[in-house]
Amino acid sequence: MTFCVVCGTDLAGREVCCEQPAYDPARYCPKCGRWLVVRIAPTGHVEHCPEHGRLEPS
Numbered sequence: 289m290t291f292c293v294v295c296g297t298d299l300a301g302r303e304v305c306c307e308q309p310a311y312d313p314a315r316y317c318p319k320c321g322r323w324l325v326v327r328i329a330p331t332g333h334v335e336h337c338p339e340h341g342r343l344e345p346s
């Protein structure tokens with residue numbers, strides 16, 4: 289199952305929902321749709337899912 293990282297909607301097989309703005313952090317986990325905790329790092333931002341931990345930068 290895949291969720292939109294911008295709005296958290298279940299994509300239900302669709303490829304794209306919202307277009308993620310360049311340089312913007314993901315807001316929702318693509319794996320579970322949970323709200324992500326975003327930390328600002330010197331190299332950019334790091335997204336943490338409470339379920340899956342740190343997400344790999346895309």
Ligand SMILES: [Zn+2]
Nearest residue numbers: 292295305306
């Ligand atoms: Zn969306």
Ligand SMILES: [Zn+2]
Nearest residue numbers: 317320337340
């Ligand atoms: Zn997750």
